[in-house]
Amino acid sequence: MFAVACGAAVANVYFSQPLLVTMGHDLAMSPALVGSVVTLTHVGYGLGLFFLVPLGDVADRRRLIVAQLLLLVVALAVVSTARTAAVLLAGMAATGLLAVVTQTLVAFAASLAPPAGRGRVVGLVTSGVVIGILLARTASGLLADLAGWRSVYLASASLIALLSLVLYRVLPRHNGTPPVPLRYGQLLRSTITLFARERLLRLRALFGLLVFAAFSTLWSSVALPLSEAPYFWSHSAIGALGLIGAAGALAATAAGRLNDRGLSRHTTGIALALLAASWLPLAFTRSSLWALVVGVILLYLAVQAVHVTNQTLIYALHPDAGSRLIGGYMVFYAIGSATGAIAATALYTAAGWGAVCALGATFSCLGLVLWVFTRHSTPDPTAKAT
Numbered sequence: 001m002f003a004v005a006c007g008a009a010v011a012n013v014y015f016s017q018p019l020l021v022t023m024g025h026d027l028a029m030s031p032a033l034v035g036s037v038v039t040l041t042h043v044g045y046g047l048g049l050f051f052l053v054p055l056g057d058v059a060d061r062r063r064l065i066v067a068q069l070l071l072l073v074v075a076l077a078v079v080s081t082a083r084t085a086a087v088l089l090a091g092m093a094a095t096g097l098l099a100v101v102t103q104t105l106v107a108f109a110a111s112l113a114p115p116a117g118r119g120r121v122v123g124l125v126t127s128g129v130v131i132g133i134l135l136a137r138t139a140s141g142l143l144a145d146l147a148g149w150r151s152v153y154l155a156s157a158s159l160i161a162l163l164s165l166v167l168y169r170v171l172p173r174h175n176g177t178p179p180v181p182l183r184y185g186q187l188l189r190s191t192i193t194l195f196a197r198e199r200l201l202r203l204r205a206l207f208g209l210l211v212f213a214a215f216s217t218l219w220s221s222v223a224l225p226l227s228e229a230p231y232f233w234s235h236s237a238i239g240a241l242g243l244i245g246a247a248g249a250l251a252a253t254a255a256g257r258l259n260d261r262g263l264s265r266h267t268t269g270i271a272l273a274l275l276a277a278s279w280l281p282l283a284f285t286r287s288s289l290w291a292l293v294v295g296v297i298l299l300y301l302a303v304q305a306v307h308v309t310n311q312t313l314i315y316a317l318h319p320d321a322g323s324r325l326i327g328g329y330m331v332f333y334a335i336g337s338a339t340g341a342i343a344a345t346a347l348y349t350a351a352g353w354g355a356v357c358a359l360g361a362t363f364s365c366l367g368l369v370l371w372v373f374t375r376h377s378t379p380d381p382t383a384k385a386t
Helices: 002-014 017-026 031-051 053-057 061-080 085-098 101-112 115-147 149-170 184-197 199-219 235-260 264-282 289-317 319-351 353-374 381-385
Strands: none
Touching (some): 002 061, 002 101, 002 115, 017 031, 017 115, 031 053, 031 085, 031 319, 053 101, 053 319, 061 085, 101 289, 115 235, 184 319, 199 289, 199 319, 199 353, 264 289
């Protein structure tokens, strides 16, 4: 249920990516304004990570999760009925803000897991996130072709409403770790203090920023060349492209098990090398669909392996501050995603697909260089975690 709920919630962040062209036409939005749909969603997500996710360390997580899901239903209803660009953008920002319930669920699951198997549990829940992201693009493209882009958000609102009722009944009534006695202001300040104190947290946050900037560089812009000559793909075809990244779900569970075996450093290095390599076949997207397929699979494997490793290791630093640690780390994820989205759409307009691939490769290579220079200068993170 944790995995299913995570997938359903995070999908709302990604529904819009195959729909940008149609949204823009429907509401008479300029190309630059259309790109801000994705950016504002991630900005909202980033704000939620800092201001909402830490509440999981001081509040009843079960009630917090259900309340956020019900508010998410309201935000989705606003998006589905928007008649102006301003209302749409506001609704998308609120959707991103409340979709951070995903990270509250991840922290909740990690708190309930035994330390020796935490990597496996985080990997399993994260595989639900991966599948949610994949199905988001496929489902949104298919529904948009059948009933228009608004039907995507109406359907999601209905699903989230149902899930909120189910989760209220099935989620454990205990937090796994006892709540900490902090006021809200103290809670937010302690999140910043954790970053100042923990070098491992800062390093893993930078890895998260770079890999998700690369991830967003691809997925915020790939619909543009695929909707043009020589492909002219439909929404559903573009959305289905995400299904070939299903290997990412396998990478999530495998990376979790490797972390439990003390191989976090090697897992990170190999994954970052694969991420950098993925942009070579992706550069040939316009001339070869097989190159696109290979590139997407490599990129998904790499990003999810690094992401699961990051979450497993930082949670183990201070289990009693799990929500703050994961929320703070994911702020960097949101920054990276927003940066990749806005830069990729602007670059595609100005210089084409080759420039987008160069941008993604730059983010990826920066992550690999960071790993090379820090792999021996920090204590073995897995050893510290176990």
